[in-house]
Amino acid sequence: EVDPIFNGPQGLGLYLLKDKSPLKNYKGIKQGLKKVFNTIGIFKETIEFFPFYLLGYLLCDRRHYDIFIGGGQWALLLGYVLKKMRKVKIVVADDYDYQAGNQTITKFRFLFTRYLENFVLKQSDLIISVGHLLAELRKKELKREIKIIPNGVDYNLFAVAQEKLPHPPTLIYTGAVEWWSGLDLVIKAMAEVKKDIPNLQLMIIGHCYPQYLNYLFELAKQLRIKKNIEYLGRKPYKELPFYLKRADIGLAVYSPIKIRKYGFSLKTIEYMAAGLPVIITQNIQTALIVKKYQCGKLVEFEENSIATAIKHLFINQSIYKTYSSNCLKYAPQFDWEKLIDDFYQTIISVNSTLLS
Missing domain, CATH: 3.40.50.2000 (Glycogen Phosphorylase B;)
Incomplete structure (x- = not known):
C-alpha cells in the first residue's frame, strides 16, 4: 500500500502529515507545503490517466x-x-x-x-x-x-441477507473507510448509546489507510469501547451479504462535503435489499431515497444526532420493523x-x- 504525496484529493494531508482529515489547517510552512503539493498533484493526474487511456486504445x-x-x-x-x-x-x-x-x-x-x-x-x-x-x-x-x-444493487445477491443469523445489536459500515465516512462520530455516539445498550457492536468492512484506522481504534480505546469495534478489512463483494446477516442497521453517516452530497451511495441500496434500516446524513442525494421510502433515520453530522437515531431504532421495535419492511418493499426497483x-x-x- 503506497499513497503518494500527490494523491488525488488529499495531497500531503491525511497521510504524510498524519491528518485525521484533509480539511485540517496548519499554521506556517506545513499548511503552505500542503497546498503547494496538492496543486502540483494536478500534473500527476494529467500524466497518470488520460495519456495511458489513449495509449491503451491506440x-x-x-x-x-x-x-x-x-x-x-x-x-x-x-x-x-x-x-x-x-x-x-x-x-x-x-x-x-x-x-x-x-x-x-x-x-x-x-x-x-x-x-x-x-x-x-x-x-x-x-x-x-x-x-x-x-x-x-x-x-x-x-x-x-x-x-x-x-x-x-444486485438484488438477488443481497436479498440472501434478509435471513438473519444470531448476533448482538450490531451496526455495520461497508465501503471505503475514509475520513468522510463519519465513523469517528459513530464511535463517539456508541459511547453514549452503550449506557442503554451495553453489547452494541460496530462492524466495519472496507479498505482503510493505517493512519485513520489507528485514529479510530485509539478513539475507541479512550472511550472504553474498543472491544465493541470489529474491523474486518476488505472482503470480496459476493461475501458482503454474509456479514449483513449479522447486522441490524446500516450506516451512511457521511461528512456533508460536495463529493458526498451529490454522489449516490451504493451501500445504502445494498443495506435496503438486506432489510436493514439506514442511518444517513441529511441533505445528501441518497438521503432523499431513504426519506422518500421511509427506510431509516436522517441525522445531522454530529454525534448526539447519531446517538439518538441509534437508540430510537433499537428501542422502538415497531418503527424498526416498519423501516425494515419498507426496505424490502422498495429495494427491488433498484x-x-x-x-x-x-x-x-x-x-x-x-x-x-x-x-x-
Whole structure:
C-alpha cells in the first residue's frame, strides 16, 4: 500500500502529515507545503490517466465504435478525443459523481477540476446523472437537459441477507473507510448509546489507510469501547451479504462535503435489499431515497444526532420493523438488471437520430 504525496484529493494531508482529515489547517510552512503539493498533484493526474487511456486504445484496439460510455473527467476526455478522431460516433457521460467536490484543499485545484469536468460534459452527446441533486447542478452549470438513472444493487445477491443469523445489536459500515465516512462520530455516539445498550457492536468492512484506522481504534480505546469495534478489512463483494446477516442497521453517516452530497451511495441500496434500516446524513442525494421510502433515520453530522437515531431504532421495535419492511418493499426497483435496461433504452432513444 503506497499513497503518494500527490494523491488525488488529499495531497500531503491525511497521510504524510498524519491528518485525521484533509480539511485540517496548519499554521506556517506545513499548511503552505500542503497546498503547494496538492496543486502540483494536478500534473500527476494529467500524466497518470488520460495519456495511458489513449495509449491503451491506440496500441490495443483502434476499432471504430458507435457509442462511447465514460465516467469522470479523464475518461470523458478520451471520448472527446476519439470522437474528434472519428473513432466513435456518440459520447455518453455516465455522471456518477461530482468530481470537483473531491478537491477540498486548494481552490485552484477545485476550479481546475470543475472546468475540465464541465468541458468534457458539455462535449458529450448525452449526460446521465445518478441523482436529482447532481442533475440540478449540471443543469445550472451546463444549461442542458440531463437524464437521471440511479445506482442500483444486485438484488438477488443481497436479498440472501434478509435471513438473519444470531448476533448482538450490531451496526455495520461497508465501503471505503475514509475520513468522510463519519465513523469517528459513530464511535463517539456508541459511547453514549452503550449506557442503554451495553453489547452494541460496530462492524466495519472496507479498505482503510493505517493512519485513520489507528485514529479510530485509539478513539475507541479512550472511550472504553474498543472491544465493541470489529474491523474486518476488505472482503470480496459476493461475501458482503454474509456479514449483513449479522447486522441490524446500516450506516451512511457521511461528512456533508460536495463529493458526498451529490454522489449516490451504493451501500445504502445494498443495506435496503438486506432489510436493514439506514442511518444517513441529511441533505445528501441518497438521503432523499431513504426519506422518500421511509427506510431509516436522517441525522445531522454530529454525534448526539447519531446517538439518538441509534437508540430510537433499537428501542422502538415497531418503527424498526416498519423501516425494515419498507426496505424490502422498495429495494427491488433498484435492481441493476432493470436500471441497465433503462440506461440502454435511454441511450438508444435519445441518440437514434445521431446513430442513423
